[in-house]
Amino acid sequence: MKALIVLVALLIAVYSPLSVQANEDRAAVIPIFDTHMHYSQGAWDIYSPGDIVEKMDKANVGSALVSSTPDEGTAMIFDFAPDRIVAGFRPYKVRGDMARWFENPDLIAYSKARLAPRRHRVFGEIILYMPENLETAEMKEYLNVAAKQDLILHPHSSAAVVEALFKKQPKLKILWAHAGFSEPAPVVAQMLDKYPNLWAELSYRADDIMAGEDLDPEWKDLLIRHSGRFTIGSDTWQSSRWSAYKGLIEEHRDWLKKLPSDVAKKIAYRNAELLLKKMLPAAQ
Numbered sequence: 277m278k279a280l281i282v283l284v285a286l287l288i289a290v291y292s293p294l295s296v297q298a299n300e301d302r303a304a305v306i307p308i309f310d311t312h313m314h315y316s317q318g319a320w321d322i323y324s325p326g327d328i329v330e331k332m333d334k335a336n337v338g339s340a341l342v343s344s345t346p347d348e349g350t351a352m353i354f355d356f357a358p359d360r361i362v363a364g365f366r367p368y369k370v371r372g373d374m375a376r377w378f379e380n381p382d383l384i385a386y387s388k389a390r391l392a393p394r395r396h397r398v399f400g401e402i403i404l405y406m407p408e409n410l411e412t413a414e415m416k417e418y419l420n421v422a423a424k425q426d427l428i429l430h431p432h433s434s435a436a437v438v439e440a441l442f443k444k445q446p447k448l449k450i451l452w453a454h455a456g457f458s459e460p461a462p463v464v465a466q467m468l469d470k471y472p473n474l475w476a477e478l479s480y481r482a483d484d485i486m487a488g489e490d491l492d493p494e495w496k497d498l499l500i501r502h503s504g505r506f507t508i509g510s511d512t513w514q515s516s517r518w519s520a521y522k523g524l525i526e527e528h529r530d531w532l533k534k535l536p537s538d539v540a541k542k543i544a545y546r547n548a549e550l551l552l553k554k555m556l557p558a559a560q
């Protein structure tokens with residue numbers, strides 16, 4: 277009799293609508309490799325590294341490429357979860373450095389010291405708005421360090437700046453932040469056609485990729501044709517984006533669901549795993 281009660285209780289637990297729903301939800305939630313995360317100073321007092329990893333877990337984000345202002349933020353989260361974090365380096369001590377970092381000699385020594393232990397795999401996210409920004413003595417040094425340490429560049433830049441970067445160093449690998457932010461699909465397509473070492477990360481692009489309830493046709497063709505070259509990003513540059521983190525990731529899942537599942541898996545995490553040489557922690 278006792279065994280029967282246990283069996284009935286077990287069956288109710290397994291087949292209750294709640295657990296069925298949970299299983300379906302898990303199946304619908306494709307894991308994500310977030311390739312545009314910041315853990316900058318403004319977030320430190322609000323969220324501990326443990327809170328950030330908890331947010332990743334709740335959004336089923338397995339791994340993340342993190343860069344922070346200042347770089348201590350990245351070190352904190354990397355030390356907390358080294359198996360899940362890829363370190364990017366941005367050469368800013370304070371947010372105000374963003375505008376003129378590429379011509380500020382004081383930041384060169386800081387950057388070289390931070391990069392010396394070779395924990396970073398990526399240089400960026402960096403802001404470079406104009407091709408002329410590359411023509412400084414400091415920028416020459418940064419590009420030399422990037423080449424020497426085999427760092428992938430993560431520039432927030434127009435297509436013209438990405439072209440200028442490849443002109444200076446054709447062997448660079450570039451993860452193009454926000455796929456150029458405002459560059460339209462045909463320009464992103466041309467760039468990916470022209471440069472085999474270019475990948476494009478899609479933070480802030482969900483609104484362009486979706487046209488109403490469906491995928492924008494130009495973006496759909498591009499995402500399928502270059503399915504091996506896109507990655508997902510959240511861009512948590514201010515604390516309000518941390519409070520909205522799960523929603524930012526869900527926005528991406530909304531359009532990923534509309535793609536063939538092999539394409540969606542590549543863009544959601546597989547491309548980032550290959551580019552950044554870091555597997556998601558759980559077996560997929």
Ligand SMILES: [Zn+2]
Nearest residue numbers: 312401511513
């Ligand atoms: Zn960013």
